[in-house]
Amino acid sequence: MQNIRFQEKKGEDLRWITITILFLAIGVILRMVSPNIGGISLNWNIVMYTLAIMLCRPSAKQGFGIGIVSGLVATMSSKAAIPYVNLVSDPLAALLCAMLAGRYVCRIRLFRINLEPVLLVFVTTFISGGSFVLLTKIILSLPMNVFLFAMLPVVLLVACLGAVAGQLLYHPADRIFNATASNQNQKKFSMKNVNAVIPKGSFTVVTGANGEGKTSLLLTIAGARMDYFEDMKDSRLVVNGIDILESSREILKSKAGMVMADYEGQLVTENVGDEIDFSLENAGYTVEKIQKRRQEVLEMTGLAGFGNRKIVSLSGGQKQRLAIAVMLALHTDILLLDEPVAAIDPEGAREIYTLLEDIREKYGTTIITAEHDLKYVLPYATQMLVLEDGGLKIAGTMQEGMEYMYEHDIYAEAIPLQTKIYLELGELS
Amino acid sequence: MIEIRDMTYGYNEEKKVIQNVSFSLRNGEILAIAGRNGTGKTTITRLVMGLLKPEQGTVFFDGRDVTQSPAAERSAVIGYVFQNPDSQIFANTVLEEAMYSPLQHGYSGKQAEEKARKALREVALLEFAERSPQLLSRGQKQRLAIASALAAEPEVLILDEPTSGQDCRERVQLLRLMRKLNEEGMSILLVTHDMDILAEHATRMLVLEQGHIGFEGKPAELFSDKEKTEALGLELPEAVRVSAELGLPICLTPAEIYAKLVRRTGTHA
Numbered sequence: 001m002q003n004i005r006f007q008e009k010k011g012e013d014l015r016w017i018t019i020t021i022l023f024l025a026i027g028v029i030l031r032m033v034s035p036n037i038g039g040i041s042l043n044w045n046i047v048m049y050t051l052a053i054m055l056c057r058p059s060a061k062q063g064f065g066i067g068i069v070s071g072l073v074a075t076m077s078s079k080a081a082i083p084y085v086n087l088v089s090d091p092l093a094a095l096l097c098a099m100l101a102g103r104y105v106c107r108i109r110l111f112r113i114n115l116e117p118v119l120l121v122f123v124t125t126f127i128s129g130g131s132f133v134l135l136t137k138i139i140l141s142l143p144m145n146v147f148l149f150a151m152l153p154v155v156l157l158v159a160c161l162g163a164v165a166g167q168l169l170y171h172p173a174d175r176i177f178n179a180t181a182s183n184q185n186q187k188k189f190s191m192k193n194v195n196a197v198i199p200k201g202s203f204t205v206v207t208g209a210n211g212e213g214k215t216s217l218l219l220t221i222a223g224a225r226m227d228y229f230e231d232m233k234d235s236r237l238v239v240n241g242i243d244i245l246e247s248s249r250e251i252l253k254s255k256a257g258m259v260m261a262d263y264e265g266q267l268v269t270e271n272v273g274d275e276i277d278f279s280l281e282n283a284g285y286t287v288e289k290i291q292k293r294r295q296e297v298l299e300m301t302g303l304a305g306f307g308n309r310k311i312v313s314l315s316g317g318q319k320q321r322l323a324i325a326v327m328l329a330l331h332t333d334i335l336l337l338d339e340p341v342a343a344i345d346p347e348g349a350r351e352i353y354t355l356l357e358d359i360r361e362k363y364g365t366t367i368i369t370a371e372h373d374l375k376y377v378l379p380y381a382t383q384m385l386v387l388e389d390g391g392l393k394i395a396g397t398m399q400e401g402m403e404y405m406y407e408h409d410i411y412a413e414a415i416p417l418q419t420k421i422y423l424e425l426g427e428l429s
Numbered sequence: 430m431i432e433i434r435d436m437t438y439g440y441n442e443e444k445k446v447i448q449n450v451s452f453s454l455r456n457g458e459i460l461a462i463a464g465r466n467g468t469g470k471t472t473i474t475r476l477v478m479g480l481l482k483p484e485q486g487t488v489f490f491d492g493r494d495v496t497q498s499p500a501a502e503r504s505a506v507i508g509y510v511f512q513n514p515d516s517q518i519f520a521n522t523v524l525e526e527a528m529y530s531p532l533q534h535g536y537s538g539k540q541a542e543e544k545a546r547k548a549l550r551e552v553a554l555l556e557f558a559e560r561s562p563q564l565l566s567r568g569q570k571q572r573l574a575i576a577s578a579l580a581a582e583p584e585v586l587i588l589d590e591p592t593s594g595q596d597c598r599e600r601v602q603l604l605r606l607m608r609k610l611n612e613e614g615m616s617i618l619l620v621t622h623d624m625d626i627l628a629e630h631a632t633r634m635l636v637l638e639q640g641h642i643g644f645e646g647k648p649a650e651l652f653s654d655k656e657k658t659e660a661l662g663l664e665l666p667e668a669v670r671v672s673a674e675l676g677l678p679i680c681l682t683p684a685e686i687y688a689k690l691v692r693r694t695g696t697h698a
Contacts, residue, residue: 413597417667
């Protein structure tokens with residue numbers, strides 16, 4: 001697992017398009033009404049799409065798209081010798097602009113003034129204008145002197161004018177368009193930089209308060225890519241050499257099985273035997289194999305003889321064990337369980353954890369559970385991950401984890417009393 | 430306060446979940462009901478509330494037979510909080526949710542709002558009054574469910590596994606709230622299989638075993654007998670186990686352990 005991070009979607013998929021179109025339209029109008037002094041006029045198109053890019057920080061691809069639209073507009077409205085050159089110069093400049101804006105490289109402060117607009121508009125206009133005149137020179141085979149001493153200085157002058165206009169307009173525009181999206185400039189992650197190695201055949205517990213991302217982490221390991229999270233392109237998650245985030249669900253379903261917190265929600269058939277057959281049939285096993293597996297997992301989970309029982313007649317602990325049996329039947333390498341004992345009586349809770357340990361010993365399955373109550377998992381888990389404030393606080397052995405939680409007061413409420421008292425006694429002595 | 434006499438109930442003919450069970454909830458106490466999954470803990474609370482009709486037996490409120498009165502009528506006296514708050518939350522805002530019960534009991538909109546706001550303040554949710562309940566965390570939803578029950582100003586509160594699905598922090602908050610309500614005079618019927626909560630908070634406890642009452646008495650009484658506790662499908666609370674390990678007299682709460690430890694180390698010094 002490398003650098004796992006989630007970012008919640010903000011439902012702004014079309015925002016960049018809306019703002020860009022608005023700004024490009026304003027640019028066209030301003031360009032038409034701006035005075036043209038000695039053949040030099042401010043290139044409002046470029047100023048405007050640069051501002052739009054700064055307001056929305058689109059991806060490089062989107063920036064390129066903005067450039068194409070602007071290029072088309074410029075081609076149609078331009079009085080230049082070869083207007084079609086705009087179709088190359090604008091996309092090129094907008095692409096570069098989006099890349100620079102996305103990385104905030106121009107965000108330089110001077111006397112508490114953010115100089116990003118002036119720098120970015122200058123660079124973008126210069127690239128656009130520069131490439132425009134360069135291509136014009138090449139195509140029309142103009143003399144070098146004209147290019148160096150007439151065309152380039154004009155480009156520089158226009159870039160300077162644009163930079164000033166950009167600097168003046170950016171902050172009011174930012175106020176108007178980004179007031180409600182003030183976090184736009186700093187990406188906020190629900191979870192970030194979670195790095196851990198979970199050895200094969202280990203027993204790991206993930207803990208942390210509600211909302212810290214335990215379930216999201218488990219689901220991600222299980223290969224469920226959640227639509228409500230945005231890109232995870234910097235994240236990497238490798239299980240047994242298979243990149244989970246890059247692989248198809250077909251491959252993943254044989255790798256990891258998950259028992260959800262609401263385990264009843266994943267039981268779909270009427271009786272116990274059918275429930276196990278159902279998943280095996282879906283996985284394409286033969287009848288003989290299904291029968292053999294069913295018998296095997298029912299015995300393993302203490303449900304032998306329950307094959308014909310109605311699922312509704314089972315207790316919470318039995319249903320939980322059935323959900324585990326289904327995953328077990330698929331022989332997955334990893335078994336993930338989200339709060340497996342939350343609604344189960346103490347006896348049932350112990351049985352479930354003993355069962356998980358048996359499974360781990362017998363099949364070498366890697367077990368990962370999310371838990372609030374560390375009491376039941378304590379005798380079995382070999383390592384723990386503690387999540388807080390959207391990040392991984394510690395990954396280590398149970399002892400290390402709990403000591404860290406205790407010392408740094410990170411979700412220390414979850415430390416079992418026995419451990420807590422010994423930790424405190426340790427401090428006393 | 431509430432007395433259950435000779436109650437029997439079964440979801441089908443062959444198997445009775447509850448058989449001839451009698452007990453009473455006394456004024457101002459926290460009575461905990463424990464037992465394995467499927468022994469009828471929730472069923473009992475539903476019978477008390479009137480959500481289920483007993484096949485046999487009687488329910489008394491302050492000596493008055495209410496066996497035949499429907500749940501809606503009983504809700505003026507008893508507040509019921511389901512195990513899963515999602516199953517009882519339906520309104521568009523937190524405030525509307527809390528106002529529902531007083532409105533049903535015939536209070537005017539203004540009075541209902543007053544009562545709802547008071548209940549929301551009690552559970553520290555007043556600041557979320559205008560929010561959609563669906564945006565609350567699990568712990569907050571649970572507290573909203575309690576506020577909805579409190580808004581009708583009941584004398585008894587039934588809490589069915591109030592801490593399930595909650596993290597340790599939310600759990601602490603919820604227990605503190607339960608304790609506060611109890612100290613203000615509320616009688617509480619608490620269903621739980623968390624022995625630590627039970628040991629720390631219950632005045633008395635009932636353990637159900639195959640439709641009967643397997644134990645009735647004070648937590649300390651049961652937990653000093655490890656074999657009996659385990660035979661009933663329960664386990665010793667952590668505090669009891671740890672105090673035994675440390676060679677201390679039986680302690681029901683972490684606070685007791687700390688107090689005794691300090692005393693011991695104090696005498697050593």
